[in-house]
Amino acid sequence: MEERFFALYRPEQGRLYRTAWAILGNEADAADALQEATIRAYRAFGQLKGGDVAFPAWMRRILVNTCTQILRKRMRVIPVEKPEDLGPHGSVETELPYDGDVWDAVRSLDERYRVVVVLRFLNDMQLDEIARVLDIPLGTVKSRLHAAMKLLRNHLNAVEARKEGRGVDAV
Numbered sequence: 184m185e186e187r188f189f190a191l192y193r194p195e196q197g198r199l200y201r202t203a204w205a206i207l208g209n210e211a212d213a214a215d216a217l218q219e220a221t222i223r224a225y226r227a228f229g230q231l232k233g234g235d236v237a238f239p240a241w242m243r244r245i246l247v248n249t250c251t252q253i254l255r256k257r258m259r260v261i262p263v264e265k266p267e268d269l270g271p272h273g274s275v276e277t278e279l280p281y282d283g284d285v286w287d288a289v290r291s292l293d294e295r296y297r298v299v300v301v302l303r304f305l306n307d308m309q310l311d312e313i314a315r316v317l318d319i320p321l322g323t324v325k326s327r328l329h330a331a332m333k334l335l336r337n338h339l340n341a342v343e344a345r346k347e348g349r350g351v352d353a354v
Contacts (some may be wrong), residue, residue, distance in 0.1 A: 186226045191238040199246050205301040206250040208290045216253055220246040233295045254294045288338040296331035
């Protein structure tokens with residue numbers, strides 16, 4: 184069982200880490216989420232329905248649920264220092280495509296919007312898949328994605344206006 188689990192897990196590990204990082208916004212939380220999700224999945228592996236082909240979606244759902252729990256815990260914590268003052272938490276072996284204005288805008292989104300955007304565009308998931316993974320209605324996924332895209336567009340227009348020296352009001 185252990186060999187089969189890790190044979191299915193290894194090809195997904197990089198994508199899972201990138202997903203956690205995009206949802207949580209930092210390396211340490213992403214690593215914690217991936218570790219916790221991996222332990223949960225390993226313990227529940229015997230309950231996987233649908234065979235090997237169902238593993239990636241099943242594992243992703245466990246990871247997203249773990250990330251959501253971390254975000255909820257984070258809302259209950261009052262930070263003592265700004266995160267950027269804490270310094271790096273080690274090196275990351277996985278290449279992260281999260282540079283620039285777009286990912287800054289994605290990271291600025293509220294959790295419920297950010298998760299939908301990450302699953303749709305980073306994981307290339309269909310809307311009905313996202314609804315299943317998050318266990319929410321398809322209409323909710325559509326409305327969150329629509330709202331997220333509007334927020335992202337506004338954020339990126341404001342960034343572009345600042346770069347061009349225009350006021351945000353000119354957008």
